[in-house]
Amino acid sequence: MPHDRKNKISCNNYECEIEVTLEVLSGKWKSLILWHLCQHKVIRFNEFRRLIPKITQKMLTQQLRNLEENELVNRTVYDETPPVVEYSLTNLGKQLVPILEKMDEWGKKYVNSHIPH
């Protein structure tokens, strides 16, 4: 597949289909980025930095680019000064939302059941 861009997932050589999902969500920040996008619909670059204070600029750019390559997020550039760039979920990305919702559910349950009485 010579025309594949770097980091784009291949869909081949998987034992289970779940591995495809794990690959597109791999990395420290992607699921969190998608989760915020699912809740806010449209987010700008610096809004992400406020929503995810611990992420560095480099990682944010990198993960967003990768999500874009895998067609999970849209990147819309408005040609203004100062520049405006908005990110949102693609249809493919929206189909990941059930996963994220279940993750949120489990996390809430876990936290509640492990809070000191």
Added chain:
Amino acid sequence: MPHDRKNKISCNNYECEIEVTLEVLSGKWKSLILWHLCQHKVIRFNEFRRLIPKITQKMLTQQLRNLEENELVNRTVYDETPPVVEYSLTNLGKQLVPILEKMDEWGKKYVNSHIPH
């Protein structure tokens, strides 16, 4: 929390609950291990190695121990020679199954829609 064992998740300092879930599932193999456990109910050490051929012995042990620490899997040792050790999902681990199922669903869809016509 001085009595916490290493690697055990803390439940603190999270912006979103989803981060808790991401943390217990972090690592290259955990979700895959849980997915196999969800399908086979009980799996022995070397069965895992056959199910996940690419995993090394070290990583398998390490990830299983971490899943055990976080109370997602049970480790049952039968005192025989040669030794028999069986792994299975705890109740807490079973509650992760919906996440894994949604991941499997998405992966199947993605693969199908990206297969060359």
Added chain:
DNA sequence: CTGTATCCTTGGTGATACTG
């Protein structure tokens, strides 16, 4: 405001050998 470009660190992972 939304990024690039470098350099550097680290821990997650892999390879290999050994053991009760």
Added chain:
DNA sequence: CAGTATCACCAAGGATACAG
């Protein structure tokens, strides 16, 4: 069969400075 114990690597991630 079901693990431990080392050694080593390197890519993911982080810090910082710069730019259109």
